[in-house]
Amino acid sequence: MSDLKYQQFKGNSAADIPAVSENCLYRAEIPYAPENYSEMSRKGYIFADRTLGVSIAVNKCSLDLDKMIRFSIEASSGDDEDVLNIALASFPFDRRFHVRPVPDNEVAGDIIRKWVSELSEVYVCKYKDKTVGFIDLEPYGDNDCFIHLAAVEERYRAAGVAVSLYAFALKKAKEKGCDKLLGRISAGNTAVMNLYTYLGGVFSEPVDVFVRNEI
Amino acid sequence: MTNLEKYRNAFVEGLGVSEDQVDGLTFQAVPAWDSVGHMSLIAALEDAFDIVFDTDDIVDFSSFEKGKEILAKYDIVI
Numbered sequence: 430m431s432d433l434k435y436q437q438f439k440g441n442s443a444a445d446i447p448a449v450s451e452n453c454l455y456r457a458e459i460p461y462a463p464e465n466y467s468e469m470s471r472k473g474y475i476f477a478d479r480t481l482g483v484s485i486a487v488n489k490c491s492l493d494l495d496k497m498i499r500f501s502i503e504a505s506s507g508d509d510e511d512v513l514n515i516a517l518a519s520f521p522f523d524r525r526f527h528v529r530p531v532p533d534n535e536v537a538g539d540i541i542r543k544w545v546s547e548l549s550e551v552y553v554c555k556y557k558d559k560t561v562g563f564i565d566l567e568p569y570g571d572n573d574c575f576i577h578l579a580a581v582e583e584r585y586r587a588a589g590v591a592v593s594l595y596a597f598a599l600k601k602a603k604e605k606g607c608d609k610l611l612g613r614i615s616a617g618n619t620a621v622m623n624l625y626t627y628l629g630g631v632f633s634e635p636v637d638v639f640v641r642n643e644i
Numbered sequence: 645m646t647n648l649e650k651y652r653n654a655f656v657e658g659l660g661v662s663e664d665q666v667d668g669l670t671f672q673a674v675p676a677w678d679s680v681g682h683m684s685l686i687a688a689l690e691d692a693f694d695i696v697f698d699t700d701d702i703v704d705f706s707s708f709e710k711g712k713e714i715l716a717k718y719d720i721v722i
Contacts, residue, residue, distance in 0.1 A: 496687070499683070499699060499702055556699065587679045627680045
């Protein structure tokens, strides 16, 4: 376990984010605006990633979701360890977890463990009785669902497991009567971006992620 | 249309690649053959040959050549 304390901030602009002061890990999120960069730099941060909100209008989706769900998917039951192991192996650079300028697996591992322990509605994809991927679908606001975390074991990543999981999430959102299926992804994650686009996702609300400048 | 023509067309349609890219194509050799592209290819092949692939075959379908072997299991000779 990493001994470093971790502080996370969200604001509307750089003015809302405190300067780094303690010897601890910092991660800050603010909506994209070019004028933030110099102030964030003065406060001791460096730019780490840009994320995009994504929204799928559930009732406008005319895809044959059952045809897209080609793997067995079920509510998680006793799959926590598998889910954690897949998550630990799946995010080598993801800035939700890598809060140091240079990716640090020990620190990221601690944050991933916390994230996974807080997941509440996990569905797992099984192939030959093995868990090969998962997706967590959380209620959001009054009438939407949010994909909080999803990952697929590397070997099965492009074999249709991800498509099956996201199509399943969309089907679940329909069954729950949700208006929108929401998510947030790194702008650099083109694989997931293509997947959301295929499902009718629309991207908006860019948010910049900054971490403490240790370089 | 011959089975080979149908097979090649499914790659063009499913992956959005040009005809001259199809021969010898392997999984992830082009950006279009990702998770979404893979399932589009599978759907295009199922439509073209009126079959439904087993899950094992969806996982194993890793190249233009491997796909011919898999289709032979469904009595489709390319």
